[in-house]
Amino acid sequence: MDGITPLHSAVLVKDVDIFKILLENGADFTAFCNFRNQTVIHSAAAAGNLEMFLTMVRYNADMSVQTNNEKGDRPIHLAASMGHVSIVEWLIENGISMEITNKEGHTPLHRAAFRGKIRVVKLLLKKGADVNIRTKNKERNTALHLSVIGGHAQLVKLFLQMGAEIDAEDGTDNMYTAMHYAAQRNGLLCLIELQRSGGNIYMNVDSKNGEALIITAAKYDSVDVAEWLLDRGIHLDIRGKGGRTPLHYAACNDSPMVTILLLDRGADVHSQDDELRTPLFCAVLKRHAETAGLLLYEGADAYTENIDHLNAFDCAAMVGGLRCLKVLLIGNTVKSGGNKYGDFPIHFAAAYGHLDVVDWLIDRGSAVDIRNNMGSTPLINASWGGHCNVARMLLDRGADVNATVEKADNRSVIHSASFSGNAQLVELLLEKGATVNARTSTNNRTPLHWAAQEGHLDIVRLLIKHGADATAQDIYGLTAEGVAFSKG
Template sequence: MAAPGDPRRLYRLVQEGRLCALREELRGAGPAGCPGPSGDTLLHCAARHGHRDVLAYLVETWDMDIEAANRDYKRPLHEAASQGHRDCVRYLLDRGAVVDCLKKADWTPLMMACTRKNLEVIQDLVEHGANPLLKNKDGWNSLHIASREGDPLTLQYLLTVCPAACKTESKIGRTPLHTAAMHGCLDAVKVLLQRCQYEADCADRCGCTPFMDAVQCGHIDVARLLLEQHKACWAARDALGAQAIHRAAVTGQDEALRFLVSELGADVDARAAPSRLAPLHFAAKEGHVSTVQVLLSLGADINSKDERNRSALHLACAGQHTACVELLLRSGLSDSADISGTLAQQLAHSADVLQCFDHCPAS
């Protein structure tokens, strides 16, 4: 049986919200220095689990510090905000909790609240002075984070109380529109297009546009919207000379590839400049067997070569992708030397990959 004041028992009682039992336990021992996991105090635990009565008891009876920080510099307000416990958030704010306190990586309670559909909590924090324009270490503000969650009501609210929030970019030049598009948040994209004046092909530092983000993550509905309402260019190139079709091949988005080629007329053999890698090369490099099949069914040239005279077989062998090598050989791709005289087979180190060539001796 745990001794009176055992920290493990105290934390369990707080987690379970057993206020009467907690009172009895603390009468005998008090809450003196008993940090829990990650340096949490009992207040962190009460706030995380939404026990406002326990929170109030610990603050008002035992004078526990509402600004106590754990090892990640989280305060109880961070915990309550991230879990959407509005009564705990309001209690802490009414007791004078610092509304824009920072945890590790410079996250505020408002940012934490924006990771969920917590509109009422977000409103409480803003009404107590939380600043939506503050950025974390990656350059994201609360609108970026809300765009990832995708709740249109939260976005509408943030843009109403702080219109300047939409002008922000992360440290790598990504806008909230990039974030919403990447995560397939169609309603969020609609709000951002309606309320913010983003350029049609606003690109981050890597040259990636929101349309590319949507396509490479398979969000075709978002891609359509960006084309129709934002006049996005499906043929735009990133900083490495790749187009959306190359990015879709890298991530194995088969339906997106069909959309680009069959509906938009993208060139299935488009070359990324200056490498001259075709979508088939990218898919083979990643070992996406189904994607290679889709590209071939869309008319991709199985014999296409990059600037180093490498075929898709070279990249599949270099990645030791057995199934992909087997598919390419069975589809009629013969081995050939690249610009340095290296055959694809010479890049194979796996016994399984080498056996593919044994089964297709004509290659």
């Protein structure tokens, strides 16, 4: 194998005689193996070969050398991870600290806990290892946390018997306890052990991190844990941060199994969070079409508006969720008249540059020049956002290249494009017949004024090349050059 020295090979095949002969003949035992970036002492510790390990000791190998990778494990970490009690014990008895860390900030106890090596854990605790010692990293996990993350219920029980803090929170913004990790990992057996030892499964938004266990389970599609919690009386529609229910979290995080469970148990499909978003809105926001379909089947209302007066159709168009739009339009139609501001899905799709959505909506009957309450068209929205491909498609579909926004100073398509800074888009509009010297109604400014104001020199040159009047003045008597000068 590439990068493996003969010494490493001898360890891998457990040939002690060859191993000793190589050492006696001057083999370099300090070399790192490219296979795992380990020296021979690491390989011997990981393999659990005590005879080879002690042979290395006689050659004065460094007992605390770190692997040359992102983990930076020392021999004791590798031995602990693999469950090699005899090597771990020898290292401790010969001066290696039980609190020594690798590059990830893990002690031998943390490594053994995560890997489920109960005999090593018992040895370390017997030798006096701190059961509540934290990892030296941003997670600040305890061994109990890591045993839950690894799914080792027997170790969870042992740690609790040895005095592990059941409610210890990690160092992340989530402030997760061991119970949260059990809910996150669908670790039902671990959660049961934690509850038996006094863990509170009824913790709610009054707890420090504000996250009930059912919400954690919903976020990570931990259906076994969610069902177990509901069977024990956990409130189906408990509110978490922002007023979101478990169904909101399941929908937002694409947790289909928990979504089905919650709906079967009668979760309120119409519930709204503090921003008036429904679970359906959340599913669409994250483009989870299958989850959206489940919610619609159970009666979710696609027209319910959030605090910004956007419905699920608007949201799908805004985020480019074409599959969600198709699901929403099964048995529904886009609301006539648009939302409170007169915007239709095509306005949002164009504004955010979603070519496929705009194209599909037009095929479904959306008017190419439909106006919102301000008078803006999809082409104006696309130009304001600098979306050349969307603009080209709209023009090919017959959009008015000289449309203006009546209630926004009669800003034209080319005004919007000049402001956006997309020279390719401006050139496209000019080729399609845009009026190069169009004026706004209040300030009497041309596209050249707008390009100069924003410092888009390439567009300034392009407009002048196509006949823009560099001497044109706005109502303040400023030319494009004067506007640029006033902006600094």
